[in-house]
Amino acid sequence: MAVHDTESGGNGFEPKILVFACNWCSYAGADLAGVSRLQMPANCRVIRVMCSARVRPEFVITALSKGLDGVLVLGCHPGDCHYSEGNYFTRRRGLLLQKLLQYVGIEPERFQVRWISASEGAKFAETIGQVTDQIKALGPNRSQNGMQPAEPGDS
Amino acid sequence: MSNRSVVVVGGGIAGIQASIDLANMGLQVYLVEQSPSIGGRMAQLDKTFPTNDCSMCILAPKMIECAGHENVHLLTYSELAGIDGEAGDFRVTVRRKPRYVDVSKCTGCGECAEKCPRRVPDEFNVGLDKRKAIYLPFPQAVPRKMTIDAGACLYLSKGRCRVCQETCQAGAIDFEQQEEVVELAAGAIVLATGFDPFDPRSLKEYGYGEIENVITGLEYERLICASGPTGGHLERPSDGQVPEIIAFIQCVGSRDVNYQPYCSSVCCMHATKEAILANEHYPDLKSVIFYTDMRAVGKQFQEYIIRAKEEYGVSYLRSRPGKITVNGETGNPLVWYDETVYSEAGDPERRVASMEVNLVVLCQALVPHSVHEEMASKLGLELDGSGFVAVEDRLLRPVDTSVPGIFACGFCQEPQDIPDSVVQASAAAARVAEILSLASKELEHA
């Protein structure tokens, strides 16, 4: 079942997008997309966390400062967090972080927070397709020149 | 196996919960389930009231916990064949149907199903679409092992094909597999066999089976489900159009001396949920629920109804329609009903009215899926007049059957929803532990 055209090649820019997916909902939704063979662009790389609230702003900033083109944080729908409140923290952090990133000149599409439940395989595929398209249209992330990234082990 | 083993019959949410609790208590659990996967009816639901949780999302972790527990032994695609003995010393005969797949080799990768040429109606999707002869009942099936439906398989019925065998790189296809009859020794038995939907075909006045756009509650559930046959698009049977107005009819076959005299308990909430989902998917869609009493008795249930009315525009019309006819040109069903409640105070007339809708959903009665009558009578297991497993001391022993050592939980003994079934499942586990009189010391070494 093709959801998104995935041909690469040519001189088209292919963004590299980091995705944080929570174990209970969004990672399971991603698995379901896989089981359902929903096709999507191959630009995203998933890091599994137990809860989206694990994602600290420094991860997002590090990723962007190292040249990754976008960061997507996925969690359970508000109200459905496996740990009751985690995704509320994610939501609040996300809003603040958005403002900060825009302030330093990073386009808002490069950092997004979305909610995907374990049964929303199609929504996962759609989200990946949409976000990839958005970031592709922005072009490569050139912000690393102005940012000081944290080295692993610094914090 | 000693009397520290328990056989749980039925792998729906009640059977799964009972198994997990019993296993956590240190008992060995044999969970017998007739379909190829555990999960039961809850796996077929899209969302669950009143939280509107995605059903599979909350069920799947329980399924994995159950199957992964070192004390739980799944016997799926298996049926209860007989019970002998008594509390503390039962002998349970289980007939394991051949899957024609070696489960020790099968990784559930699904390549065989991709290549299988044979399609038959998919029972998980209530016949709304097709599955292959070699199949997984649904994507999150546990155990994740393929099963060959012998009746559908070209090789097993006609001696041709075998594409699955050629395709399988693990060499897991085994057409020589035989039915296996296993005898399990158990100290106690827990029945959790759930329910089946009542077929409303016999209610000729509603036209189910004749009028295309009259469907059942379970069919609707599969249509609205994102992982169902239409990907969650509510396509009505006659022309695939999204309905603008849906009529839900309650108590189809329930509270009816001609069919099931009892109240199936969950359908009022179920219809409300379905109406809410319809409106969530299609904000312009109107739903009308034809009811007699709106039985929303559980926690947060009344609030759910209020939300349905205020946020989702669901209408509730007190009436049990007498008939459904069809507008031949449009395929639209016409629901004929008596007004039982006067539309206005002082209005002297109560009319017979008709409402033209695009789709009718019959909220059918739910019928207990019990132990076979012969087995029950041989055992002395009493069933009540409607087929529910009888409970003698309803007040103080609400999960005890008429046979000491055999307990029943969930819908097979009383119409009830998921939380009540889960409670009864744990209650059955507690009763098992009690009658096996196990001291904690003994179980340290279990």
Added chain:
Amino acid sequence: MPKTRVGVFICHCGNNIGGVVRVPDVVEYARTLPNVVHAEDNLYTCSEEGLSSIKDKVEQQGLNRVVVASCTPRTHEPLFRGACEEAGLNRYLFEFVNIREHCSWVHMHDPVMATEKAKELVRMGVAKACHLEPQEDFESDVFPAALVIGGGVAGMTAALCLANQGIQVYLVEREQELGGLIRGVQTLFPTEQNTEELLHPLIEQVKNHPQITVYAGTVVEKTSGFIGDFDVAVRANGEASNLKVGTIIVATGAEELKPGGLYRYSELPNVVTQLEFEERFKAGADLPRSVAIINCVGARIPQRTYCGRFCCTTAIKNAIWLKEQDPETSVYVLHRDVMAYGVAIEEFYRRAMELGVRFVRYDVESPPQILGDARAEAIKVQHQLMGKEVVLPADLVVLTTPLVARDDNEELSRMLKVPLGSEGFFLEAHLKLRPIEFSTDGVYVCGAARYPCNIPESVSQAYAAAAKASIPIREGMVRVEAITAVCDERRCSACGNCVEVCPFGAVELQEGRFGKAAHVNPAQCKGCGCCVASCPSGAMQQRGFNDRQLLSMIGALAEETTSGGA
């Protein structure tokens, strides 16, 4: 420190991965990664062969980290962790990379990109694996006793069930007598037996059971601790005692709503509640000639939206009782829906109608009115189904009110650190699948304390609570997966963010070696990582998901950007 020696196992999964991803290329690539000393491919890594290969290579090659790139950790992580453990490697030195559900299956038309992606995912997995540390699951002892708060039917049932399994139970009851709410009820549904017949043997069993210690006339004053180790202070007649228990069951019940200003209840002597009816009339007073029972009094209204669940049952029960005492008595039940759910109650409802009980449906917008001066004499009501106002004779008016939450629920909820719902009843961990548990481990709830319920439901819940409460006691310990948070006291500034943020109350500030610092109770920690992300100094870390590990994955990903595809 021993050099890090990583083994990488890439799965073909038949054709599922191998048919899209060029597995041999990924294996070759893996060999070039830092610290990787072994890389191989398997047809099915999860098969007997694959697992044996992992075990063999761990032993032969002295691997101290294992990375498997195959399907999804959500199903197979325990399997591979188990294989590592069998080979003598700590199970938490294993990392899973998903190149099937997240790669080969979703990029079927782009094998080139899929292969590149698989390589990068493996690179990320190896980077994390290098930073993994051996971990042990946390185990904490469980004190072999249980506390049941509340000596009604639910509390007594739970206590007996636990005691019959050989578990020591402390049953604390506020009143001097056991029995709870149903002591005020004369006859029960559906058996129609006298309550005494049911209660008396139950109470005797509880009092005489060697494993149950009853504390009557006693209240809980203070609780502290966590699952396996609760300290409970109780007081009876000025005397204090301390109890130590492993698990706690809340069975404190509820109260009948006294309907205050509704239906002239406080004003007229012959307008009573159901419990008052039980007390006065079923115990032998003269019976009235006509009775009107009004349902949904103070329930299903804006101020109190919930349904009392079994009050229709009670109304039907008492309506039938009245007819059985004297078939000539006129009995009306005024209702807004008859909640006769299930088998027995529906049957009961039908029987009531057969006996001549008249059910009158009214609308919440037009509630019945009580007529009469010094006494109620009749009821005027808009009969919804007849469409007109009717006047019904009523020598007695019985108001069916719902159960409401007890006033002391708030205090108890604070003591036990468990929440109350909007109606004031205790709020369970999950409405559907965990109806008698709390998010706080080791505490359970049953009966009307959770929500109005009839006796069979209350008793089922009590058994269920007993099942849950017995499990940690049977096991003797609580085991927690090694993904809990840990605070490095040297870096902690005791800002308290983590304490605030933890959904489970698992973090506390304590005096430590370096002054005040956050301390995580592993017995309560669920491994979500909320506290870690809120820690400004990085003192708080999550085992298996710490900053160093996750940042290394980000760094590994960012290393070689493959812009433009192949």
